[in-house]
Amino acid sequence: MSTAPSLLVEDVAFAYPDGHQALFGVDLRIEPGERVALLGPNGAGKTTLVLHLNGILRPGRGSISVAGLPVTKQNLREIRSRVGIVFQDPDDQLFMPTVGEDVAFGPRNLGLPEAEVAARVATALEQVGMGGYADRPPHHLSFGQRRRVAVATVLSMHPEILVLDEPSSNLDPAGRRELAEVLESLPVTLLMVTHDLPYAMQLCPRSVVLDAGAVVADAGTRELLADQQLLAAHRLELPYGFDPTRT
Amino acid sequence: MGARHGGALSARYVAGTSPVHRLAPQVKLVAVLAYALVVVATPVHAGWAPWAYAGYLLAVLAAAAVAGVRPGRLAAGLVVETPFVVFALLLPFVTRGPRVEVLGLSLSESGLQTGGALLAKATLSVLAATVLAATTEPRELMHGLERLRLPSALVQILGFMIRYVDVVSGELHRMRVARESRAFDGRRRGALRVVGAAAGALFIRSYERGERVHLAMLSRGYTGRLPRGPVAAVPSRDWLTGLSLPLAAGAVLATGMLLG
Numbered sequence: 001m002s003t004a005p006s007l008l009v010e011d012v013a014f015a016y017p018d019g020h021q022a023l024f025g026v027d028l029r030i031e032p033g034e035r036v037a038l039l040g041p042n043g044a045g046k047t048t049l050v051l052h053l054n055g056i057l058r059p060g061r062g063s064i065s066v067a068g069l070p071v072t073k074q075n076l077r078e079i080r081s082r083v084g085i086v087f088q089d090p091d092d093q094l095f096m097p098t099v100g101e102d103v104a105f106g107p108r109n110l111g112l113p114e115a116e117v118a119a120r121v122a123t124a125l126e127q128v129g130m131g132g133y134a135d136r137p138p139h140h141l142s143f144g145q146r147r148r149v150a151v152a153t154v155l156s157m158h159p160e161i162l163v164l165d166e167p168s169s170n171l172d173p174a175g176r177r178e179l180a181e182v183l184e185s186l187p188v189t190l191l192m193v194t195h196d197l198p199y200a201m202q203l204c205p206r207s208v209v210l211d212a213g214a215v216v217a218d219a220g221t222r223e224l225l226a227d228q229q230l231l232a233a234h235r236l237e238l239p240y241g242f243d244p245t246r247t
Numbered sequence: 248m249g250a251r252h253g254g255a256l257s258a259r260y261v262a263g264t265s266p267v268h269r270l271a272p273q274v275k276l277v278a279v280l281a282y283a284l285v286v287v288a289t290p291v292h293a294g295w296a297p298w299a300y301a302g303y304l305l306a307v308l309a310a311a312a313v314a315g316v317r318p319g320r321l322a323a324g325l326v327v328e329t330p331f332v333v334f335a336l337l338l339p340f341v342t343r344g345p346r347v348e349v350l351g352l353s354l355s356e357s358g359l360q361t362g363g364a365l366l367a368k369a370t371l372s373v374l375a376a377t378v379l380a381a382t383t384e385p386r387e388l389m390h391g392l393e394r395l396r397l398p399s400a401l402v403q404i405l406g407f408m409i410r411y412v413d414v415v416s417g418e419l420h421r422m423r424v425a426r427e428s429r430a431f432d433g434r435r436r437g438a439l440r441v442v443g444a445a446a447g448a449l450f451i452r453s454y455e456r457g458e459r460v461h462l463a464m465l466s467r468g469y470t471g472r473l474p475r476g477p478v479a480a481v482p483s484r485d486w487l488t489g490l491s492l493p494l495a496a497g498a499v500l501a502t503g504m505l506l507g
Contacts, residue, residue, distance in 0.1 A: 083466075097406060
């Protein structure tokens with residue numbers, strides 16, 4: 001092994017304090033530059049797994065490392081700069097009064113000098129096609145624009161891996177396409193949690209299915225979506241008329 | 248989208264480039280506070296008090312004129328004063344002491360004085376605050392408070408209020424539309440229970456949103472302090488410009504004290 005994988009999850013199990021066991025030994029390895037979709041029905045443990053990746057939740061068993069660095073309490077600051085999580089509701093992600101201050105929030109927490117912060121903010125907003133919006137308050141933006149700004153808020157931290165929770169939810173078709181173009185253009189490793197199977201197919205060559213707290217499938221997105229039995233067994237459904245073998 | 252364009256809070260702001268707009272927010276905050284203190288410090292029963300009020304009014308109107316805040320905007324700002332007005336109007340009726348006849352009503356003389364002074368002082372202070380709100384964006388006010396060393400937790404709470412007031416009022420609006428779409432009538436008996444339940448639901452939603460926001464903050468390296476951007480020092484000339492309002496008011500007060 002020459003370079004460490006972007007993300008290495010080994011045998012991670014987790015139970016919530018109320019006793020509900022959400023993960024039962026999850027294994028996942030993502031190489032640098034890969035784009036992977038994490039699929040699964042509601043309640044499968046997808047969000048729980050995502051919150052483990054940057055150490056918000058700590059596994060009861062097993063270990064996680066990001067680009068070779070284990071997720072431990074001592075490494076938390078470095079880990080949170082390496083794992084950029086974009087949450088589902090951009091109104092949760094964008095809490096500062098202006099877009100620019102929000103994109104600067106992460107870099108400033110990393111203690112970067114102000115000139116570097118300004119450069120990163122400009123670049124990140126440019127990357128998501130929102131240059132020139134730095135002084136706008138988030139509530140003036142459309143939903144699709146807010147979602148793209150939310151992506152910029154973690155890009156400015158130069159993450160090793162970008163983790164998106166339901167990136168296509170609530171977007172109109174144009175917003176969907178614009179976000180897909182942005183995500184495809186980014187030179188980072190990508191893990192995308194979604195129910196939107198066509199979107200997974202469009203963006204991610206590889207998919208992993210999580211159900212009842214365990215990985216039940218890990219394969220190329222096209223072949224995985226063509227496996228009707230597998231989909232049916234895990235409450236995944238393709239939209240009407242969508243044929244994965246033809247697109 | 249539930250939020251109106253511009254949002255509920257920034258609706259008070261009138262964009263512009265006047266000298267007042269360009270002053271640093273902390274200067275304006277200090278100026279308005281000092282002005283209000285001078286106004287409040289004016290003795291109620293002094294014979295020259297009405298002249299002093301007129302002087303203060305002139306000073307604040309001059310500031311409004313420089314800032315380009317129109318009279319209509321100033322009048323709209325006075326709406327928050329309504330409870331004071333009601334209280335001030337009651338005073339002449341309920342205060343004891345020597346009475347005077349006004350339009351056939353028997354009113355207390357000291358009540359009239361106290362009520363009038365209360366009204367004048369409240370109006371003047373609100374006018375100054377209106378000029379501040381009309382020339383300073385909410386987030387700038389927040390930065391100003393931060394630079395005046397208000398505890399960081401309070402500034403953060405204010406900041407989140409500014410950011411989320413439109414999100415929460417949008418939620419409230421959608422809940423009301425959903426209620427009314429199912430033939431809910433707010434005037435019917437028992438309606439209060441429904442509205443109460445909605446308020447509870449809104450509280451829980453906001454609480455949960457708070458948790459999600461906190462999670463998103465932690466994920467980007469938040470450690471309990473909001474990182475600050477570059478802080479520019481305020482030139483002393485700006486302090487002088489800003490403080491000319493309370494200084495003018497102070498001069499009026501001093502003149503009254505000395506001559507009256």
